[in-house]
Amino acid sequence: MSDMFTDTAPTAEEGTAPPAAPRRRRRSRTALLATALAVVTAVAVVGGLGLGGGGDEGPAAPPRAGSTVAVTRATLVERTKVEGTLGYGTETPLPVKATGTVTWLPEAGTTAERGDTLLRVDDRPVVLLHGTLPMYRELGLTTPTTAPAPDTDTDTDTDTDAAPSAKNPKTPKTQPTPTPPPAPPRPLRGMDVLQFESNLAALGYEGFTVDEEFTSATERAVKRWQKALGVPETGRIALGDVVYATGRIRLGEAAVRLGAAAGDNVLTYTGTTRKVVVNASAAEASWAVRGASVTVGLPDGTTVKGEVASIGRQASAPEGEGGNASPPTVPVTITVPDQRALGRLESGPVSVEYVGRKRENVLAVPVAALVALAEGGHGLETADGRFVTARTGLFADGMVEVSGPRLREALKVRIPQ
Known part of the structure; x- marks a missing residue:
C-alpha cells in the first residue's frame, strides 16, 4: 500500500510545483495583458490629439461624446x-432779410409748407417759398430812368433876323415846350423772377406767364396774393417778404424772443x-x-x-492728449x-x-467644432475619432471658414462637449 501511494504522489525533490502554483501564473499573465492594452489606448488617444507626429490626419481614437455636424459650403458675412x-440732421439758420421787430414766432418742431408764414416782423408775414436762389432784391416793375430833355431851340412867329418895324413892333416870343408823358414801367428780368413766378403759380394764382419777366400781369397776380395775406396791395415783393428753401422744412427753436429785432439767426430749420x-x-x-x-x-x-x-x-480733430486721444x-x-x-x-x-468683409462659396463649420492642436493651429475631429488640421479664415455669425487638404463638403465632424 505504501508503495502505491509513493508512485502516484510525486515529492518536492522531483521539482514539481504545488497544485496551486499554476493558477497564480495565469493571474499574472492577465494583469500584464490589461496593462499593455491601457498603454496602447493612451498612445492612440495622444496621437489623435496631435501630440505625436505632424500629419494632417491623426490615428483613430475612440469617439468622444458630442453631436456631429457636416462641413457646409456657405457665404460668410462679417457684420x-x-x-x-x-x-x-443739422439745423441751418433761415436767411430772414426782414427788418423790424419780431411780433410772432412758431413753435419748435412745426412743419412749414410752401406759402406758410414762418414768422411775423412788424406784424407783416414772412412767407416760405421753394427754391435754391436766395432773395437778394425787391421784385416788381421797374421805373424807367428820366427821359432826355427835349430840344431847347425856340420857335418864333417871325424870322429872328427881321428887325422890329412899324408893322411888327414886338420882339419874337418863345413857344412853351409841352411836357412829355411819363414812360410806362418796364418789366424786371432775371432767374429770381422765374423762381418767384413758379411759386406764385404753384399757390394757385393765374393770369400771367411763368418766365423770367415780371410784367404788369405778374403785378396783378401779386396784388391778389397780398390781399389774401392781409397786407397792402402794392404789387411788389420786398426783400424781406419771402424766404426760400428747397422744400418742406421743420422749424427749430427760435434764437430770439418776441419783441427782439429780426435778423439772419432768428430761426433755424432742418428737413x-x-x-x-x-x-x-x-x-x-x-x-x-x-x-x-x-x-x-x-x-x-x-x-x-x-x-x-x-x-x-x-x-474731426482727435480729442484728448497723448495716448488717451x-x-x-x-x-x-x-x-x-x-x-x-x-x-x-x-x-x-x-x-x-x-x-464688413464677405467670403462667398467657402467651406464652413460652427466655431464650436474647432479644437486646438498641441503642435499649434486648429483642427477638426471627424465622426470616427480622427483629427484633421484646418486653416481658419473669416469668422461670422457663429461660423468659421475652414480649409485643408482633407476637408470636403458634407464631411461629418464632431462638436466636443
Missing part, C-alpha cells in the same frame, strides 16, 4: 455695429425726414459708401433698413426710406450694423 444718433448720423472712425470708414445698405437698431429692439446718403469730407471721425449720414417704421421716435441713440 459690425457702431453707435449713431437719430434725428432730423422733415428723420435720418441717422454716425461718427465713424476715419481709419475704418471704408464701409461708408454712398448707397450701401445698413441695418438700424432702434431703442425698442426693432430694426429698420437704412442707406448711406453722404460721407463727410473733413475728419480718441481717433478722428467723419460724419456718415444714413437715410431711412420707410419713415413709418420709425414710429413716433424723433430722436435718440441707435445702433447701425454694416457689412
Whole structure:
C-alpha cells in the first residue's frame, strides 16, 4: 500500500510545483495583458490629439461624446455695429432779410409748407417759398430812368433876323415846350423772377406767364396774393417778404424772443425726414459708401433698413492728449426710406450694423467644432475619432471658414462637449 501511494504522489525533490502554483501564473499573465492594452489606448488617444507626429490626419481614437455636424459650403458675412444718433440732421439758420421787430414766432418742431408764414416782423408775414436762389432784391416793375430833355431851340412867329418895324413892333416870343408823358414801367428780368413766378403759380394764382419777366400781369397776380395775406396791395415783393428753401422744412427753436429785432439767426430749420448720423472712425470708414445698405437698431429692439446718403469730407480733430486721444471721425449720414417704421421716435441713440468683409462659396463649420492642436493651429475631429488640421479664415455669425487638404463638403465632424 505504501508503495502505491509513493508512485502516484510525486515529492518536492522531483521539482514539481504545488497544485496551486499554476493558477497564480495565469493571474499574472492577465494583469500584464490589461496593462499593455491601457498603454496602447493612451498612445492612440495622444496621437489623435496631435501630440505625436505632424500629419494632417491623426490615428483613430475612440469617439468622444458630442453631436456631429457636416462641413457646409456657405457665404460668410462679417457684420459690425457702431453707435449713431437719430434725428432730423443739422439745423441751418433761415436767411430772414426782414427788418423790424419780431411780433410772432412758431413753435419748435412745426412743419412749414410752401406759402406758410414762418414768422411775423412788424406784424407783416414772412412767407416760405421753394427754391435754391436766395432773395437778394425787391421784385416788381421797374421805373424807367428820366427821359432826355427835349430840344431847347425856340420857335418864333417871325424870322429872328427881321428887325422890329412899324408893322411888327414886338420882339419874337418863345413857344412853351409841352411836357412829355411819363414812360410806362418796364418789366424786371432775371432767374429770381422765374423762381418767384413758379411759386406764385404753384399757390394757385393765374393770369400771367411763368418766365423770367415780371410784367404788369405778374403785378396783378401779386396784388391778389397780398390781399389774401392781409397786407397792402402794392404789387411788389420786398426783400424781406419771402424766404426760400428747397422744400418742406421743420422749424427749430427760435434764437430770439418776441419783441427782439429780426435778423439772419432768428430761426433755424432742418428737413422733415428723420435720418441717422454716425461718427465713424476715419481709419475704418471704408464701409461708408454712398448707397450701401445698413441695418438700424432702434431703442425698442426693432430694426429698420437704412442707406448711406453722404460721407463727410473733413475728419474731426482727435480729442484728448497723448495716448488717451480718441481717433478722428467723419460724419456718415444714413437715410431711412420707410419713415413709418420709425414710429413716433424723433430722436435718440441707435445702433447701425454694416457689412464688413464677405467670403462667398467657402467651406464652413460652427466655431464650436474647432479644437486646438498641441503642435499649434486648429483642427477638426471627424465622426470616427480622427483629427484633421484646418486653416481658419473669416469668422461670422457663429461660423468659421475652414480649409485643408482633407476637408470636403458634407464631411461629418464632431462638436466636443
